[in-house]
Structure formats: structure tokens, C-alpha cells
Amino acid sequence: MSETASWIGAEAQLPAVYEANQRKVRKGFWPKFRRVAARLPFAQDLAAAWFCAVDPATPLRVRATLFGALAYFVLPFDVVPDILAVVGFTDDASLLFAALTVVAAGIKPEHRKQAAEALATLDG
Numbered sequence: 001m002s003e004t005a006s007w008i009g010a011e012a013q014l015p016a017v018y019e020a021n022q023r024k025v026r027k028g029f030w031p032k033f034r035r036v037a038a039r040l041p042f043a044q045d046l047a048a049a050w051f052c053a054v055d056p057a058t059p060l061r062v063r064a065t066l067f068g069a070l071a072y073f074v075l076p077f078d079v080v081p082d083i084l085a086v087v088g089f090t091d092d093a094s095l096l097f098a099a100l101t102v103v104a105a106g107i108k109p110e111h112r113k114q115a116a117e118a119l120a121t122l123d124g
Contacts (some may be wrong), residue, residue, distance in 0.1 A: 018064045021071035025053065028074035037122055042093050045100060047071065052107045060102035062106030069099035 029050055037043040052058050053066035073092045100107065 014064070018067060021064075021067040022053075024074055025050075025067050027069040027123060031068060032074055034122060037119065040093075043094060044112070044115050045117055047118050048071075048107055049096060051102065051114040051118075051119040052103075052112040055108075055111065058106055065099050065103050066106075066121045069096050 004012075033043075033046065033050075037047075049066045049070060051063065053063050053070060055063075072095050
């Protein structure tokens with residue numbers, strides 16, 4: 001049984017979803033993040049989630065959870081459109097908060113440090 005199947009069950013189709021989310025996030029995360037980070041009170045958590053998700057040392061369960069949450073952030077179609085002032089990112093923040101709560105132990109201090117450094121480069 002593969003590592004994926006051991007935590008989701010052999011009958012699940014999740015590996016294809018995981019791969020699709022990973023592709024979307026790797027392609028679209030930084031362009032969207034750069035555009036909107038200044039308006040996001042949760043920007044550092046979002047960046048820490050990215051660094052955790054792309055870290056090969058992160059367990060697959062954690063990576064899959066984070067790629068799912070990050071894919072929702074990246075996708076242009078949203079429950080609450082991101083272009084709406086103030087409330088546009090509330091659904092993104094809620095989903096990210098839920099994902100981070102589930103996988104909190106997977107996000108290491110080095111992921112948070114990388115996130116802080118990434119935000120500092122955007123500011124300066």
C-alpha cells in the first residue's frame with residue numbers, strides 16, 4: 001500500500017486531486033500572493049502554509065491538506081469574490097485557519113521564518 005493509501009484508504013481517488021491542487025498552487029500561489037499580500041491580515045500564515053506544503057520533509061497528509069487550502073486561495077472562482085473590499089478574503093481565511101488547525105504540528109519554525117522573510121522582500 002502506498003503512503004497515500006495508508007492514510008486515506010485504497011479506494012479513494014485523492015491522489016489525482018492532490019496532484020491537481022499541487023499543480024495549481026505551484027503555478028498560481030506567488031503571483032496572487034504578491035498582488036494581495038498587503039491586504040491580508042493572515043499573509044504570514046498563508047506564506048508559512050506554502051513553505052510547509054512544498055517542503056519534502058513535510059508528511060504527505062499535511063502537504064495534501066495545505067495544498068487543498070492553498071488551491072482554494074489560488075483559484076479565481078470563490079464563494080465570496082476576492083475583489084469585494086473587506087469581506088473578499090474571509091472565506092479564504094476561514095478555510096486556511098481550519099487547515100492550519102488540523103495540521104498545526106506540521107508547520108515548523110523554519111516555515112514561519114521563510115514566510116517572514118518572503119513578506120519582508122515584498123515590503124522592501
